Amino acid sequence: DTEVTQTPKHLVMGMTNKKSLKCEQHMGHRAMYWYKQKAKKPPELMFVYSYEKLSINESVPSRFSPECPNSSLLNLHLHALQPEDSALYLCASSQDPLVKKLFFGSGTQLSVL
């Protein structure tokens, strides 16, 4: 199983809502990532978890709150988002943080109204 599963696939939320994006992998990978991708732009790294601990935060606003409850799961909690946060949010995993062979999910397309 080389799959990274993201749910939901699509999400529409208001600026006052609280929602969560979920990501799951069962490859035994110990590094997990959140990327943000705007239309026609390359993915931008947001967070890296290494062995369930946050190792990289690319100066992401606090309205995005990541969580890694265990080695298979990664969440991204969203609160008080802005319309400019509308984007495709991609989750990825790799065997460990030094391995750059990442496996990506298909993403959650988020629209903030």
Add this chain to the structure above:
Amino acid sequence: DAKTTQPNSMESNEEEPVHLPCNHSTISGTDYIHWYRQLPSQGPEYVIHGLTSNVNNRMASLAIAEDRKSSTLILHRATLRDAAVYYCIPDMEYGNKLVFGAGTILRVKS
């Protein structure tokens, strides 16, 4: 300032080989070169990576120049399913982070 450059777009005919170039003139001797691609409506997908010598796998071949300042991703027989954005990502100064540049949009004509 370290910089990776790729053509904005390329076009190929179906069933013909495609050579996707990448320049990474400031790469160091220990930096790997990674290639990913992103098909429409999907997340990026690992294609291949290498350090010095040429590399082959079931998806593609990677030819690395002797001075390592450039590399070429080779798709031996392009299919319509190969239409995607192809990203060349040298390690360079990014440490443990996989940082995507603009990439090359590959269009495949039938």
